[in-house]
Structure formats: structure tokens, C-alpha cells
Amino acid sequence: MKYCFLILLSIASLFSVAQSNFGLSASGEISVITCGPSQDELYSAFGHSAFRVYDPELGIDLAYNYGVFDFDQPNFYLNFARGYSLYKLGVMDYPRFKYVYEYYNRSIHEQKLNLTPQEKDSLFSFLQWNALPENQSYLYDYFYDNCATKIRDVVVTVFRGRVHFNDKHVTTDYTLRDLTDLYLTHQPWGDLAIDICLGLPMDKIASPTEYMFLPDYIERCFDNATIVRDGREQPLVSNTIDVYRSLPSEVTYTYPHPWIVFGSLFVIVGLLSFRDWNRRRISVWLDISLFSLTGILGCLLLLLWVATNHKAAANNLNLIWALPTHLVVAIMLLFKKNKKWLMYYFLICHLITVALLFGWMFLPQPIHPFLLPVVAALTVRCIVNYRLRKLSPFN
Numbered sequence: 001m002k003y004c005f006l007i008l009l010s011i012a013s014l015f016s017v018a019q020s021n022f023g024l025s026a027s028g029e030i031s032v033i034t035c036g037p038s039q040d041e042l043y044s045a046f047g048h049s050a051f052r053v054y055d056p057e058l059g060i061d062l063a064y065n066y067g068v069f070d071f072d073q074p075n076f077y078l079n080f081a082r083g084y085s086l087y088k089l090g091v092m093d094y095p096r097f098k099y100v101y102e103y104y105n106r107s108i109h110e111q112k113l114n115l116t117p118q119e120k121d122s123l124f125s126f127l128q129w130n131a132l133p134e135n136q137s138y139l140y141d142y143f144y145d146n147c148a149t150k151i152r153d154v155v156v157t158v159f160r161g162r163v164h165f166n167d168k169h170v171t172t173d174y175t176l177r178d179l180t181d182l183y184l185t186h187q188p189w190g191d192l193a194i195d196i197c198l199g200l201p202m203d204k205i206a207s208p209t210e211y212m213f214l215p216d217y218i219e220r221c222f223d224n225a226t227i228v229r230d231g232r233e234q235p236l237v238s239n240t241i242d243v244y245r246s247l248p249s250e251v252t253y254t255y256p257h258p259w260i261v262f263g264s265l266f267v268i269v270g271l272l273s274f275r276d277w278n279r280r281r282i283s284v285w286l287d288i289s290l291f292s293l294t295g296i297l298g299c300l301l302l303l304l305w306v307a308t309n310h311k312a313a314a315n316n317l318n319l320i321w322a323l324p325t326h327l328v329v330a331i332m333l334l335f336k337k338n339k340k341w342l343m344y345y346f347l348i349c350h351l352i353t354v355a356l357l358f359g360w361m362f363l364p365q366p367i368h369p370f371l372l373p374v375v376a377a378l379t380v381r382c383i384v385n386y387r388l389r390k391l392s393p394f395n
Helices: 009-015 076-082 094-103 117-130 149-159 176-182 188-197 215-223 258-279 284-306 325-334 340-362 369-391
Strands: 029-035 048-055 060-069 086-093 108-113 137-139 163-165 225-229 232-235 237-244
Touching: 029 117, 029 215, 048 094, 048 117, 048 149, 048 215, 060 094, 086 094, 094 108, 094 237, 108 215, 117 149, 149 163, 149 215, 176 188, 188 258, 188 284, 188 369, 215 225, 215 237, 258 284, 258 369, 284 325, 284 369, 325 340, 340 369
Parallel strands: none
Antiparallel strands: 029 048, 029 108, 048 060, 060 086, 086 137, 108 237, 163 225, 225 232
């Protein structure tokens, strides 16, 4: 998942194992590892997937992890912002891999693959080839090319149409946004950030294949998958082991809930606006603060849409309320440029935000409910500015 396996990044460099071109013994096994989500951090909220290659006769016990990235790669932060992040396949000691997830109380399931010795060798050889420095990097995409989808794609590539993934595990009509929200019920700020930044592509009904960007659905998918052998379909997974069951833990919030923050913002804006109306004088500092912040946000959302490779950030309807032009207005107010068009600008914005508040539930892209107080605050400031500027143009 996004920022997947950040905790293990340092371990990857210490415990990567050099690969050799040999096959597994008769006791060799290859498994799909699914690590459960954790609500401690946003990057851990979606879980993780990896391969395990275990061969006691050859002394091999390795985790093949497609969730590794390198902070030292050229222009890392710029590439991340532009949607050109390079992730890579890292190889590490599986017992240490497992220890980290147990330490952070994250469940671990192991699905042993039902493969013949030749099939195991084919998959192992591909993983060895893929782990070479010249082959290990790939262009990361949160929904379509991540540490979970790579597990599926590798199996499909190696077995060339012999593996069939049916849709029995998908019984819902969730959108990609719905699927993301399922894992963020205890991450209100992370849920809000994702819903603000990502647009209409998130709101189409996800196909069974698209469900597989989540490790839990990769696990379910493999449970229902078959492999064709001698003209007959056989289960791809021979058995599943609960390696570690997470213990119940209480989720704690380290920051004020968005309802508290934005609700307080609306109350403050409402009280100051009431005072402005009574004294017939505009609190310009308040409008500079409010419209500059929403304008900057609008500019960032627009850049995510048109200037990056983040496909899910396109056609973002949050730009209805977070207008980039708000930043221009804030600059005009800062330098006390009282133009007549400002009055009409506030009127138009008032009409837009009122329409948004009333049409909230009918938009093809749901606007996050936490943002209702923000839009309401913008509505109040727009009407106050319009009315008072109309009464006194040089207020």
C-alpha cells in the first residue's frame, strides 16, 4: 500500500540475500503471506502482501517483498509528488520479516501454494530474476501496481493463463473509494486527506480485479483460485496457516477529530461574521486566512489532476469549493485592492457553495462529510462580503 513497508526499509538493506540460480529441493515450498492492517499509522492501515520461499534442505527462508522503496533515489520526493515513485522487490530473511509484524501486533496468514516441483522452480526462478538490481524496480501505482497486485501479476506471468481467478470472493458493489474507506474508520484525518485528493476515478464500481489492490482481497482471491494441470483445475492454495493472530488492542486518537476542528472553525467564522454584520465592517484578516488556505488547496488539487501521473486524482469535484481563484482573492485583500468585481465574485461563490450544500448527496463524487462545516463557513463569508461590500464598496 502507499508508503508500504516503510518500517522494514532499513531491515531490507541489512538482510537482503544474494540470489543463486538453483532449484528448490523436494521439501521446498512457496507461499503467499498476508499481513493484517494496523491503525497505528496511515501507511499500515491497508495491510501488506509478500511471497515466502522456504526450503529447509537448502537453508532458504526468504520473504520477497514488493513494497520497498529508497529515499536516496534521485528526486525521490519530487517523483513521489508527481506520481512517478519507483518501488522495488526486496529480499530479506523471513523470520525477521515475521518478527516485525508480530512486534506491531499485525496478523500474519500464510497460504501455501499447491505447485509441482517444476512449477515451484519456475516461480522461484522468476523471483530470483526479478530481484536482480536491473529488474527489481517498478513504477508504483496505489490502485493498480502495488505490493499486493504484484503477487497476482507474478503468478499470472509465470503460469501464463493456467491460473484462473474467479469472482466468488467479491459479493459487494463497492467503489474504490468505498474499499479505501473500509480500512480508514479509525484514521479520520487519513480518510479525509485521501477523499480530498482523489477524484472521480475513485467512484466507479470496482471490478473483481480492482479489488485486489488490497492484501485482504489478494488472500481471498488466492483462496478461490485454481491452476490447470493435465487439463484439470486444482486449487491453487493447498492450505492456509494462521502464523500470528493479532491481539485485541484499543485504537487511540493522537489528534483532535476533524469534526471538532472544522466544527470549531464554523462556530468561530459564524460568530465573527455576526459581529461583522452588526458593526458593518469586514474582518479582512479572517477572509485572507480562509480564502488563501482554500485557494492553496485548490491549486494543489488542480496540479495533482493536470500535472502528475496520479490517475485517481483526475476530475476532482472538491475543486467546486476549493477554487484556486480564492488565492487570487486573498492576495487582493492582503494588498487592500478593493475592486468592484470582488463583490460579484463573492456572490457567485456564495451561490456555488449553497448549491453544493444542497446538492451534496447527488454528486457523482461524494464530498467528505467532514468538509460540510468548511463549505458552510465559506458560504457565510461570501454572503457577508457581498452584502457589506454592496452597502459600502470601500469597506
